[in-house]
Amino acid sequence: MKHSHTIGEAAATSGVSAKMIRHYEKIGLIEAADRTDAGYRLYTPADIHTLRFVRRARNLGFSVDDISELLDLWKNDTRASKDVRRVADGHLSALRSKAAEIHSMIDALEHLFENCTNDERPDCPILKDLADDANPARPKDVGHKFGFERVC
């Protein structure tokens, strides 16, 4: 086991946190690492390369399921280019529709701002609009599937 690294080193060089490396192992995204006699995980340069692949895919917003599929394709020499493309294409169109939703929210909010005095008076067109029963506030239901945990 020459050239093996601890999880901390693997985390530092791959950009994936040690926590997440253990997590990815537990959920089966990556293979279980070899261990020292003391139980420490050991990572080869090839493992770290895989971790980098995972991080880059996450940076592009791929889900863990997508990445699992991409990893399989990556390690399979007989893969067809179009299979990879299918995964990436699905992700891309999801991104595009998410972008469209966000832009429609931005537009609606900017519209609400148009008449906002931004002063000490209690009159506020933004609240008026939210309270207006005739206004569906761009009714497209957004909710959980597209993730507004804290930022949207």
Next chain:
Amino acid sequence: MKHSHTIGEAAATSGVSAKMIRHYEKIGLIEAADRTDAGYRLYTPADIHTLRFVRRARNLGFSVDDISELLDLWKNDTRASKDVRRVADGHLSALRSKAAEIHSMIDALEHLFENCTNDERPDCPILKDLADDANPARPKDVGHKFGFERVC
């Protein structure tokens, strides 16, 4: 208690699911509803109006915390317009930065597609790029805070 409605009716007319109405009550976003002798929740038209306000704000992507603040302002006649504006402004800039991230992911993916043959051959520039140690794939770390649960 004339003019009172069950949670199902309130859900249907407000557009907020019964599940979520109970949830909002539990987390304190809305006040606990009155109950019948049998324990059924009862909603007045004013309650339903509040629920509509909540739904519209959610449709605009406001977080529950934001909405809680907006509700307080809405029910407070001495509010200052600028306080509402502060909440909405914070949300708007969060939306804008999220939009920017998504567009950078879209751009990166579209770039990967440029040389993709989309055929049966095993050669795939998308995977090559993900595996390329020299390529940080737009290193801006995205992750949990901006929500890619299933779509990104």
Next chain:
DNA sequence: CTTGACCTTCCAATGATGGGAAGCCCTACT
């Protein structure tokens, strides 16, 4: 031989929502 930095596992929380089970309530129909 201690100290401190690292590693281990396990459990919990985030945020908004959905799903389901087990059981009570109410109305309508036989």
Next chain:
DNA sequence: AGTAGGGCTTCCCATCATTGGAAGGTCAAG
């Protein structure tokens, strides 16, 4: 009057990626 059904109740669990912490074992240097 009894029953079928639908709606209501509470409680727990799952999602998704990630972080945090606690309790404890290991290793290297001082």
